[in-house]
Amino acid sequence: MPYGPHTPADRRTMLEAIGVESVDDLFADIPAGLRANGLDLPDSQPELELAARLEGLAGRNRTDLASFLGAGAYRHYQPAAVDQILLRGEWYTAYTPYQPEVSQGTLQSIYEYQSLLAELIGLDVVSASHYDGAAATAEAALMTCRATGRRRILVSRAIHRHYRETLATYLSGGDLELTEIPTIASGDAAGTTDLAALERSLADAAQPVAGVIAGQPNFLGLLEPMAEIGGLAHAAGALFVAVIEPVSLAVLAPPGAYGADIAAGEGQSLGIPVQYGGPYLGVLATTDALVRQIPGRLVGLTHDLDGNRAFVMTLRAREQDIRRERAASNICTNQALLALAASIYLACLGPHGLRDVAALGAARAAELAEALTQAGAGRLHPGPYLNEFVLRVPDARSVHRRLLEQGVLAGLVLADMEPDDPSLVDGLLVCATEVTTQADIGRFADALRAELGGAQWA
Amino acid sequence: MGVTGPRLQATLFEKSRPGRGGGKIPHPPKDALERLPAAARRVIPPALPELNEPEVVRHYVNLSQLNFAIDTGFYPLGSCTMKFNPKLNEWAARLPGFASLHPLAPDETAQGTLQVLWELEEILAEISGMAAVTLQPAAGAQGELTGILMIRAYHRSRGDTERLEVLVPDSSHGTNPATASMAGFRTITIPSAADGGVDLAAFKSALGPRTAAVMITNPSTLGLFETRIGELLEAVHAAGALAYMDGANLNAILGRFKPGQAGFDVMHINTHKTFSTPHGGGGPGAGPVGVGPRLVPFLPAPRILREPDGAFRLERPGERPASIGRLRSFVGNTGVLVRAYAYLRAHGGDGLQEVSNDAVLAANYLKSRLVGTYDVPYERACKHEFVASAASIKRVTGIRTLDIAKRLIDYGFHPPTIYFPLIVEEGMLIEPTETESIETMDAFVEALVRIAAEAVDSPELVHEAPHGAPVRRLDEATAARQPNLRWRPMTGAETPCPD
C-alpha cells in the first residue's frame, strides 16, 4: 500500500495487543453468505508510472483551443498567489471547523468570505457554501417556500437550462410546483424575461407564488429589468431570487440595490478553474430578515474566555446534525476550499482589479461582436449585454464543428442545449473575458468569414 | 474586544489601505462600460479590501497556521476518515488538461477526462457491488438525496404512490432524516438494539406498505458491522421497500463486503473519506452513488456513455426520460474525482483491501489499549472506528468528554468526534485510519491516559483546556444570540464609481 506506515512487525504487535491471530479474525462478524471475495481491479501502480498515465489522460483533452465558451462556467485569470496559498496543507487537509480553538484560520477565512460576498452582493448574510450555482439556486427556491408557506416557484426561461432542471429535481421532492416564464420573442427586449407573462402567472390567486427567479445577466448574456421583476414579485407577496455571477457585480447593480430577497449563483468565475464542472462554489445570500431560513454554514464573530476576538460556526440549530428531519437542508460537506479560493482571489485583485476584470471582459466582448459582425454574422438579440451574447449563424451546429477543426471553440450550440426553442436554432452563445486575446478574436473572425463565404447574417 | 492573541490576525478589511494592490489585470479601455444602460450599472462600488500581494500572502499564511490539519498531526475524527491526502493527487488535478477543460466542451475534446470518469465509475461499481454508478453528486448528502429521489421515482413508476415513509435507526447521521424530508418522505426513527446494532424486530414491525426505504449505515456509526444485515435486507424487500446504504464507513470493508452484492439497492460513497480526497476545511467532496439493476433507469442525467468505437460521450438532454433529472450545473466535482481516481489506481485491488485491513487493525489496536482507562461500551471487534466513553470518569471527577477533547489539543492531537452517535453517553468516536503509525497511536493513547489521571489530580486543568491553542474556549451563546456574520467596512461606500 503506497501511503501506509505499517511494517510486518507493526502488524504483529497490533494483532498481539488485540489478542487475535490474524486480521481476518477481525472480519469474522461479516456473515459468511455476505462476504465478498476481494476486488477485481487493476494492480497498484507506482507513482512514476501513475503520474505518466495521468499526464497522458490529461493530454487527451483539447485545452489548446481558442475558446469562446462560457454558458455558466467562465475562464478567468487566477493570480499565482491564490493556488500557492491553497496548496498549504493547513487549509486543504483540515476538516470542518468543529473544534474552533484549532480552526481559527478556516473560521476567520469563512467569516471574511461571508463579508466579501455580502459587500459584493449588497445583502446581509452569505452562507458558506453550496455545491454550485444550480444547487444554490435550488436551495434559494426551497427557502422561499419555507419563508412564505407557499408551494409554487416561477423561473425565467432565460435561466440556464441546467439550473431549471436542477430546480425541477429539487422541487420534485416536496411536490412543489415549478412554472417557467417565457422570454420575449422579438423586438428590443428579445431574449429577456416576458414581464407580461410573469404578471399573469403571479395573478393566479389559486396558486400563490413563493418565489420568482431571474438572472442578471441572463443565460443568453442579456441584461434583465431586475427591479421591475422584483417589483412584480413583491406586489404578489412573493420573494425575489436573483441569480448572479459575482465578477459582474463589480460593474452591475447588486441584488441589494434592486430589492432582491435572495441572491444565488455560481462563484466559479472568481478565478476558480473550469475543471469540467467542479468543484465550484455555490453562492447563496439573503437579508437579515431571512437569516433563519438560509441553509449552509455560517460563521460568526465572538470572543474567547480571555476576551480575544475569535470566530465560530453559529446558528447551528438550522443544520442537519442537530435538527435532523426538520433541518433547513441536508447539506453537510460543502465547498469551503473554493470559498477560500474566491476570498484569496478577491483579496489579490481588490475592488479595482475586480472592476478591471469585468470591464476588460466587456470590452473584449464588444470587440468580438464587432469582429464577428464584420465577418458576416451578428448578434441575435439587440438588447444590452455584458460579456456574453448569442451569435446568429446559419446551420450553427455545422459551423461550430468546422471551426472546431480549425482550433476555434465557437461557444455553445444553443440548438443542442435548447432543442425545443425555435428562436435559438441559429444561435451560438459566445463569451469573452479578460483572458480572451485579440489574436483569438481575429482567429475566430477569420475562420467564420471563410466559413460564411461573404454572406451577411448580421 | 481586541485582536490580542499573539498569533491572531486582523481581518482583511482592517488591513486594507486605499490605493494598495494592483498590477494583476491590464486596464480596460476607459469607455468599456459606456454601452451599458445606466439603470443596470453599479452606483456605489463594493468596499472590498485593498492590499498588496505580500500582505495577502502573510495574512493567509498566518491564518493557516492557526489550523490543525492532517498535514500537521493526528486527526482521529470518527466517521470522517481523516487519512493522508496524497500529494500526487493535488498535482494531477491541476494538470492543465484537466483543470482547463470546460464542462460544456464538445465530447471529442474531452476524451481524457471522460475516460477517467468512466473508468472511475467502473472501479466504484466493483467496490460497491452495484450495477452502475453516477458521479454527479457533490457530496455525501447530495448523494443521499439522489438515492432517495431514485427510490421515490422507482415506486412511482410502479404506481406505488402510498410509500411515504423512510426508516432510519436512531444512531444514523443527521443527513439521513434531513434527506428523507427533502425528498418528501416522513422519517420514522427506529431505536437501536442493546448491542448497538439494528433492532430487527423493531424494524420488522415498522416495515409495511407505507415504507419506501430503509437507510442503514454499515458498519454502523458505532463502528460495528451489522451482523443482522442479511435478515434486515430480506425483510425490507419482502415489504416492497428498498434499502439505502450510507457509505460513510466504506473504509472498513473494501473487498470484504460489497453492499450491492449483499442486497442493498443504492449507496453513496464519500470520496473525501474513503478515497482520500482532501476535506478542504469543510469541502469540496464528491458523493458518487451506486445503484442496483432496479434503479439504473432513474440515474441522474447526464450519464457517461462509451460508444462501440471506444469513444466516450455524455448523454444528451432528454435521452433517458425515466431519469430523476439533474442535481447540479454540470457533470460532477471532476477535480475531486480525478484525485479519487489517482488514489484508486495507486492502490489497485490488493492495495485497497490492505487499506481496510490496516484501518480495522489500527482501530482495534487503539481500542485494546484504551480498555481499562476509558469505558468501551461495545467490546466486540470493531471495524475502522470505535466508541469510547468518559461516562465513568465523569461520574467520579465531573470531567466530561468535551473537556477531555479540549485537553487533547494541548497534547498536540485533534479531538475525536464527540457526542456522536447520540445514543452513547459521553461518547467519543475514534477513527485512526490506516495511514497513522503505531508510534503516533501509542502517543495518542499515552495522552488519553494522562488526561484521565489529570481528571482526578487536577480537574481544573482539564476543565479549562485548551491552554496552548491560538484561542481558548469560545462564547458560542453570544455568537448565536447576536449574530455578527459580516464585517461592515463602509469605508468608500459613499464614493461614487470612479469610471
Add this chain to the structure above:
Amino acid sequence: MVPQDLRYTVDHEWVRVSGQTATVGITQFAAEQLGDIVFVELPAVGRELVAQATFGVVESVKAVSDLFSPVGGTVAEVNAALAGQPELVNSDPYGEGWMLKLSLADATEVDRLLEPNAYEQLTSEA
C-alpha cells in the same frame, strides 16, 4: 424545588393560571438540559392551539426542541423580550422567561397537568 403554584407537563412546560388566562414557559430543568438558549420561536397572537400542539421551537447552541402547548386556547400574548434576550429563559425560566399567554378554551384541562411534586419526581428520575 419547583414553584408550588404552577402545573407541569412531561415535556417540561409549566402553566400559571390566572382567571381565564394561562401563562406558559419551560421549566428550569428543561432550560438547564438545553444549555445556553439562543433563540425562541413563538406563534402569532390569535393562533388557536389545542393541548399538546407544537407552538414553537427553542434553540440552544447545540440542541433544538419543540415546544408543546400544555392546554388548549388562543394565543393572547407572546413574550416579545425573548426575541432580543433569549437568555431570559435560562436566567429566569418561571418569571421573565415566560413564553406565551393563552386564553383558555377549557379551564378543566389544567387539572390534568402534573402537580409540582409529581413533576419534581419525574425530573429526579431523569
